[in-house]
Amino acid sequence: MARTCWHILHEGGRVTLCRHLPPRFDFAVRTMLPGGRAVRLAHQIRQDLWRALQNVRGYSVVVQLDRRADGWQVTAGGHAARAVLAAVVAQAQAVLNDPRNHARWVRSAGGVT
Template identity: 50%
Template structure:
C-alpha cells in the first residue's frame, strides 16, 4: 500500500484520503472556526488514526467544507470488514475533544513565514 495521501479539492471543499475513491463506512461530524482546510484535515486524520488504529481494515477519510466563517468536518472512513458498533462514537470523541480542537485551529490559523 502506498504511503501517499490523496487531497481532492472542489469549490469550498477538501477531502483527504488514503484510497480512491474516498468512502465513508462510518462518520462523525463537527464544526470548527474558519482555518486552513488542509491543515485541519491532516491534524484530524492523525488524531483519529491514533484513536482507532486497532480497528482492522480502517482507512481514514476527512472532508472539510467551508461555509461562511465555519468549517464543516466529516471524519471517518472506510472499513474493510465489519464496522464496530463503537467506532462512530470513538471518532466523535476525538472531534469533540476541546484540547485537540484548540490545537487543530491554532495550527491551521498559523501563518507560514515567507522571506
C-alpha cells in the same frame, strides 16, 4: 520506511483528504471548526483519528471539510474492511468533538481559537 501517499481533492468549497480513491465513508462523524487552513486541519484530524482507531482492521481515514460562513463543517471517518461497531463510531465522535483537539487543530492550522 515507505512514504504514504495522501490524496487531497479540492472541489469548490470542499477539501477531502484520503489515502484511497475514491474516498469512501463506511462511517462518519461531524463537527464544526471556526477556521484555519483546510489541508492542515485535515492532516491534524487524520493523525488523531488514526491514533484512536488504528486497531480497527482495514481502517482507512477520510477527512472532508466543507466551507461554511462560520468556518468548516468537518466530516471524518472512513473506510473499514468490516462492519463498524458503535464503540468505534463513539470513539471517533469523542476525538472529533473534544474541545482541546479543536483548539489545537485550529491553532496549528493558523485559525482563531
